[in-house]
Amino acid sequence: MSLSLPLKDSAGESTLFRSRVLVAGLGIALLTLALCVRLVYLQFVSHEHYQNLSHNNRVNILPLAPTRGLIFDRNGVVLAQNAPAYSLEVVPEAVADMDSLLKELREIVAVSELDERRFRKALRRKKAFQGVPLRFLLNEWEVASFAVNRHRFPGVDIQARLSRDYPLGTLAAHLVGYVGRINEADVAKLDAVAYRGTRHIGKVGIERSYEGLLHGDPGYQQVESNAAGRTLQVLERTPPRPGNDLYLHLDAPLQALAEQALAGLRGAVVAIDPNSGGILALVSAPSYDPNLFVNGIEASRYRALRDSPARPLFNRALDGQYPPGSTLKPFVALAALESRLEQAGKKIFCPGWYQLSEEGRKYRDWKKRGHGHVSMTDALAQSCDVYFYDIARALGIQRMHDFLVRFGFGEKTGIDLRGEAAGLMPSPRWKRKARGKPWYPGETLIAGIGQGFVLTTPVQLALATAALANLGERVVPRVVARTHHLGGDEETIIPAVRHSPIVMQRKKNWQRVINGMVQVVHGRRGTARSSGFGARYRFAGKTGTAQVFGLRQEEEYKEKEVAKHLRDHGLFIAFAPAKKPRIAIAVVVENGGSGSHSAAPIARRLLDQYLGQGVGQKKVAGVEMGAG
Amino acid sequence: MSLEGNEGLLIHGGPTRLQGPVQQRNLAERLHIDPPLLLGLLLLSAIGLMVLHSASGQNSQLLIRQGIRLLIAFGVMLVVAQISPRQWCRWTPWLYGLSVVLLLAVLAGGVMGKGAQRWLDLGPIRFQPSELLKLTVPMMLAAYLAERRLPPPTSRVFIAGGFIVIPAALIAMQPDLGTALLVAASGVFVLFLAGMNWRLITVLACCAAVLAPVSWFLLHDYQRQRIISFLNPEQDPLGAGYHIIQSKIAIGSGGLYGKGWLNGTQSHLEFLPERSTDFIFAVLSEEFGLFGAFVMFAIYLLITARGLQLALESQEPYGRLLGGALVLTFFVYVVVNIGMVTGVLPVVGVPLPLVSYGGTSMVSLMAAFGILMSAHTHRRLLSEGRRR
Incomplete structure (x- = not known):
């Protein structure tokens, strides 16, 4: 290709080019105007709207579940209490090799096949920084032996949660009743605000009839969190009000x-x-x-x-x-x-x-x-x-x-x-x-x-x-x-x-x-x-x-x-x-x-x-x- | 080639420039650099690095890598500018052929990245041949059209169209629809600047409008999803629409003056996805507000204007067409990126030129500016040589 050919009508071509650039310039001006309008709309006209959205993005309100009230007999014998239940949780992002970790953990804490299957399933659902429970209801011996060996397992820790406990077991079971996990039927009847963060609700007996007094009022904490949901800092905290303790006439x-x-x-x-x-x-x-x-x-x-003829x-x-x-x-x-x-x-x-x-x-x-x-x-x-x-x-x-x-x-x-x-x-x-x-x-x-x-x-x-x-x-x-x-x-x-x-x-x-x-x-x-x-x-x-x-x-x-x-x-x-x-x-x-x-x-x-x-x-x- | 009979055009460049004797040529002229354009590009890069510093969460390693890329890119620009447009024109068919072959190689055995086959792994270097086509397609068209007198007759327009469609189709098959469209656009700009007649433009535009609904069925699911979520982002706020919503929140919450450098909550709390690459404009808008966005856009406009001026002042049709098309493409990148980030265009994965983190696109972009400078400065040298 040679550059000698354009000589035929350089002036004409140049004029043509100039006119086309002019048209392009017009297009550029139009696009510029469109984008500027858009930016003004977003950043000036709708600024307040987006500022609110941004704030909501940043600040999460997390509920704090109240502690459930205890139930005593007339003389203070505990019928229902909240006992710490220990579970073993693993934070996936802190673990380099999950297989060898589980192998080593097994030497200290019993992990059944079922536990592992449940754990691996949960592992896929949860975010990497969230603890995934591996074992529930550890006994004291397991808690103690893990505590001694904790340094060997970064990313693994024992979580204590309060779980309802009836220390006397079958005693007065029909009277005291029990709590259970909130199910869909409960959700339909619940005050959604009061029960945010609460996992259990009274199902039978006093636990059910006195649910309103036992439950307490939830607290809240405003936390700053990132898009992945990880809490970065707590901005404000309103502590929950624990439920009422009940003293029964029961002897x-x-x-x-x-x-x-x-x-x-x-x-x-x-x-x-x-x-x-x-x-x-x-x-x-x-x-x-x-x-x-x-x-x-x-x-x-x-x-x-349920099917027992004695109908317990x-x-x-x-x-x-x-x-x-x-x-x-x-x-x-x-x-x-x-x-x-x-x-x-x-x-x-x-x-x-x-x-x-x-x-x-x-x-x-x-x-x-x-x-x-x-x-x-x-x-x-x-x-x-x-x-x-x-x-x-x-x-x-x-x-x-x-x-x-x-x-x-x-x-x-x-x-x-x-x-x-x-x-x-x-x-x-x-x-x-x-x-x-x-x-x-x-x-x-x-x-x-x-x-x-x-x-x-x-x-x-x-x-x-x-x-x-x-x-x-x-x-x-x-x-x-x-x-x-x-x-x-x-x-x-x-x-x-x-x-x-x-x-x-x-x-x-x-x-x-x-x-x-x-x-x-x-x-x-x-x-x-x-x-x-x-x-x-x-x-x-x-x-x-x-x-x-x-x-x-x-x-x-x-x-x-x-x-x-x-x-x-x-x-x-x-x-x-x-x-x-x-x-x-x-x-x-x-x-x-x-x-x-x-x-x-x-x-x-x-x-x-x-x-x-x-x-x-x-x-x-x-x-x-x-x-x- | 001889310029003897071209007196009128020479004067057109501006008589004052032609006065200086050769020995007084400054450094810029000797290096075939256009100082205003260079200044604009450097300013843009500097702002880009500043925004990137914030967007990356003050990751200095990332910043250093970007700095090295910028140095390489400016180096490439400098080298490209030294080569005369005539030389480029001569090399064009070979470069075009090579880039199409590389494209075929990618389709045959490229590396998968983010669900698409775009990368070619050549030992230490991994690069996207489609980036190369952003240059070679307009080069090929410019070389082909500049061969004969302009405006081109319809037959030549269609042959030129073939030079566009083949690589664009190959890129679309990777699949990378966004890049395919931008590559095609850069070729179309050459045709447009070459004076393709308006009636043909109208007919082709109508055809495209008719074919657009048909092409819907040829799209991949994720591409359809992008368009759907663009049309209605709130439909799926945590899925495909998330990018657009979060980006709009970032920009909108910035307001007039922004939240301040390093204070953008959207980006720093990781709500904004792809914030150091495709969505970096949202970081800029959040932290520097409407004011900052306008300043940034103004710099892009100045670069575009200066680029077009250089193209207008270029002597040879090849350099003129190519330079003009490349500048227009550059501006289209800016518009598409900002349009995408502000939610007026679908998410197509176009980086913000010189600001977004990333290598290949930056190098090809600076190579384009190199060609533009070459087309402009070599003309002047020739004319000055003649005057002497």
Whole structure:
């Protein structure tokens, strides 16, 4: 190529070039203008907007989860606490050779295949400077031996986090409940702000019902962080406010004794302080270990608990509904007295059966040969069914219903725990509505001895007993006695809640029924006389035996011949001392047979212990009494 | 070649310049350097180093490496300027052929880098042959078109178009769409400056507009993603749109006067990606504000203006066309980079000339300025020689 050719029209070409450069210059000017407009828009017009965005980029607000409140019994025995749980964490960016590190670590701390697999999976997700947990729940020996060898493992460290811990394990598990990891269903209900940073929430029991008090208020820290999320410095810190500590009415040794007494059985015990309504013991047997649920329970273990025929997860004390059987009789007797029935004042002959009409069905007494002539006191002491058939007939179902409802039968007690069942106190109206059938007179007789449709929960029974013991003063059952805040500096006593009292026309009526109940345990022919024997205090009680399945007219109930799960439930209600009562109690032993044999002895042991007459009470309870 | 019959053009360069005798020629003239242009480039490099110091998190090693690259690049410019445009014109077909062969070599067995085959590993040196094409394509076009009288007839325009399309297609296959488009642009600028007629320009522009939607289906996924995230960055704020959003935040938060040197939070807290390379303009804007951005842009404009002036003053069509096209390409780099960083153009991976950290592009860029100076100063020497 030669440069001689352009000679042909250099001037023309030059002019052409010049014009093209001019056009290009115009383009340059336009582009320049466009970019300048853009820069002015970004840096002048929208400056404030982007400045805010930049600030938000830089400053992160990190939540600080509050420490959950502790739960104590009335004497300061710890029921739920926050224990440090140690985990081994590895910061990947500080580790040169992960394989050899794991190999060396294994010499000190056990790392299972599962742990390693989980760790390697997490390793890919997390950022290089974030600790990735390798092992959870190190024991003290492992913590100590790693601490000694820590210098050998840069980038590996032990992290202590607070984890909910129930030091007494199965004790009062149904009452205290447990916390678990927040799941999606929880998230929908939660206050998202208060729970930022919180991992656990109360799922059952007090942990759930008192979640609001236990949780506390979160704190915040403003941190400057880079794009990768690494915290560079803390700019401002608002510390969290820890949750309230709860002190329960619960008497841990009493609870322990009750659980011990129910060991191997299915059933429930509820003990109430009749003056305050405080729950002294609330047992549902069998129990379970709430610690299993805190950090996620293994599926197989959960299935085993859920599918067990003994239903350990079911809270029988609150949610179990049982026919009260003869434990209802004192209340029916009171109804008869209050209604001034003529039967209440005289003796009735019990031949061992009862008929509504000459040719009608025979309603049996539990004692085949009958009790003979019985007064009300005798009828209560010996639990004569015929006497109460007659009273029930005379009262009629509506009057009986209206009276018993005043003791709380058939409605929730209002205890400060969720998940309470209401029980059932039937009435003709209820039957028409629920079953679409009219009320039959025979059903009134059955209801009079606490069978048939009548259902009560152990809490209801205990509460009604407390009302009886209080001569009509009705309290609402309470689990939590007082709350402590700010490390115990602020104490709030939760006051007892009372319903309007049950007023009898004649105060003497109370005493007559209580006398009958005293005769149950202290009388010569009382059904629970063996449980009253040798007591250094007088107490009142009533046995109950609730049929699980009905017998046909000709059949006879023989305990040995009936399959275990169809055997009668044994019940017992009591309060002590009979004068100035300090404790009211209800015991249910599922399929335990008669109440006098299964339930009453348990109640006696508890009364003995609570009233300070037990032998070696502290040891038997297996609970250390030291506070904290 | 003889310049005897070209009196008019010589005067056009400005009579005052032609007065000095040869022995009084200053150093710049002897070195074939244009002092104003050199000054602009040095100023730009200095500002670039300053911004890089901040963008790199005061990484002195990085700064030293960039300094060495700048020295090499200015050295290359100096060497290139010594060679007369005539010589360059003679070498052009060979250089063009060589660069296309290297491009093929890359496709055959290049090194993968960031998902694309762009690098050629020649022992100690790793370089991108596509950078070479940024020079050789306009050189080839200028040489080809300058051979005959201008403006070129349509047939020659199409042949010239072939010189553009072949390497551009090869680069696009790497795939590096951004560079392919810029290489093509540098060739098109030659055609434009050579006087390609307006009707043809209009027809081709219309064809391109029609073909653009079709080409969508030929794009790689990541390329489509870039365009999508450019059109709607907020759609994927932590993914592909992240670059653009963070960059806009950096620039916008800078305001009128900026947050001050070394005080850019966006860049120092690592929110801004690629902050020492493609997105360095955002660092500048964050720390020096609108004021700083304008100053920087003004320097680019001055360099461009001076470059175009040099091209206008160049004697031979080859040097004139080539120089003009290279200056326009340079300006397009600036616009594309700033447009990308401010979010008005898609992210195409074009460095900010002389400021972004990186080697190959800087060397080819300074070589281009070398050619421009050569085209300008050699003309003057010839004319002065004639006058003497």
